[in-house]
Amino acid sequence: MKEIVILSGKGGTGKTSIAGSFAALASSKVLCDCDVDAADLNLLLEPSVEEEYDFTGGLLAFINADICCQCNLCTQLCRFSAIKDFKVDDIACEGCGLCARICPVKAIDMKSNVAGRWFVSKTKYGPLVHARLGIAQDNSGKLVAQVRQRAKQIAAEGDLDYIISDGPPGTGCPVISSLTGADLALLVTEPTLSGAHDLERIIQVCRHFGVKAVVCINKFDINELNTRKIEQFCNESETRIVSRIPYDAAVTEALMQAVPVVEYTECNASEEIINLWQNIAFLLKDKNDVGNAGLKNGSF
Amino acid sequence: MNIAISASGPSLDAQVNPRFGRCEQFIILDPETMQFKVLANTGQSAGGGAGIATAQYIVKEGIGAVLTGNCGPNAHQVLSAAGVKVITGVSGNIREAVELYKSGNYSSSDQANVGDHFGMSKGSNR
């Protein structure tokens, strides 16, 4: 079982389109949408939900107004300014529980909070584990961990070859949770200043956590000068570029039809995505290469 | 002295769970008598710091060693501070792993064998 996670730093570079195409190309796999904040992979894969679970995030403070003596101690001590007029602002509360511990009349309870839902679904390409984090919820990293854990379990039980994870944008909590322990990170970038800048940061994140990263430059031909800059940077940082996907209007058309582009039409982009998947499958097979020799924390 | 084994099931015939912090249960076992109890891991559901919570939790059982697949830096630090030997890279059947331990086939590791957050998604059959 090998797990590949698709990341980018910058949003909108084509992670989900590529993940959707991999879903159609890989033989024996489970799909996993780690972008629990704004999950879109399901739009391409038409899942039918088979299992559904509540996700319990952290705790939230709750003030019982009947008991509260309005001493205001909680308001003064809360570092997150989450208590106003003897009421807790659920959005600001981080669930540290200090208020509940110090309340002189024990008017505050910590209650667990259903922060989202997660699902195991059937798609025509195989099982999909996905989630929906509630608006303004904390603990997206924990939900990502839960989704990945279930995908691993499905892969183990079904003796599947691949776990294909569509990751979130950024470099913070949910990204770290999607990345750590994966066998390979595919970083999708685009030849824009923002894309290049964000690629540099996400490469550093992969290195920090000791996960081998390879790069795909999407729409490489929309600005070939920037593409060359990215190539040069990747070269210097010893990060392999495994694919250059040309700009192709068919990709947007496929997206409008909500179909993975490799299923939509034979075009330059879909041909290159097929190559990309073959490269990835090859890299995942070659154990020595997917090791982490020379990388920080490269102990597994 | 008792040892703790991260377990994929509640018996000695279960597999060693490769994860430490996010492992569902531990087997606390006396290697002399092979008497054991199963301990549900309250630490695994922590939002963050599951390894630390788990390590603190099982240290209270008065164990001398932990047998597991992978142990991250934070949990390793806690276990070491409590004087518990950490034996990583253990896999397969629990009964066999305990026999190997008793015959001195394992040596403890001085440091974590995996990076941060490693067990956040690791399944049970790697």
Place this chain on the structure above:
Amino acid sequence: MIISIASGKGGTGKTLVATSLARSLMDTYSVTLLDCDVEEPNVHLFINPEITSTEEVTIKVPQVRQDRCNHCGKCSEACAFNAIAVLGDTVLTFPELCHGCGACSYLCPRQAISETPYRIGTLEKGSVAGIDFVKGQLDIGRAMATPVVRRVKQCRSDEGITLIDASPGTSCPVIEAVNGSDFCLLVTEPTPFGLNDLSLAVEAVKQLGIPCGVVINRAGRFNEAVEQYCRKENIPVLLKIPLDLKIACLYSEGITLADGLPEWKMEFKQLAERIMELIGERNCNTQR
């Protein structure tokens, strides 16, 4: 007045809209531009500000005075984030897990815990041609973006117009960035992904009680679904930026529409005026 720019989906053009708006308004208003996408800040690439100061963003984490500690374990028990552990006569702290709530130090019966700053990111201040610029950046490998966003937001200005570029998504760092704005501009693209994520973002700003409007970027022949959604939700579509190779090229080079295609300055000025009208309509009794 504070206008935040958010999107749900990444890569829809938030930063392009925020920077183009800033560059179009700077002649008429004093503009403060805050880059609150602290995981991947990009605003500086478009406006090339001169950075005048850099400081560290820190949270307060516990520091235990061994001479006072009697290893009672109350701190560890109180910590909801497993950031402090007591084992025999050793106390271990894990600053990367700490949220800086202060529970351990407050509850320590022997006042053995003080708090010490722990770096999680940086804050840069600068300016360019009448725009005050502030950027927050989360350090590599750090998970907690929200405190960095909070720090950047402290730099908002009470005068003129403050523009906030938020990160994609709808979770804590986005909410922290958008919360307290007078208006939220939601930038979307006319694709199924764009629409789905727009609806999530709309839910979020509605929950915060912030009036919003939509900018459709890469607008073309597929706009209908987004426009239909906006009509149904009674959200005004305030601007359409067409799918255009010239604009895509400018974007790839980090050039705002106001700089690359000056005719857009008027569009963005009108966008700001529409927003002011909308806010005025909705709370005509506010201090404006």
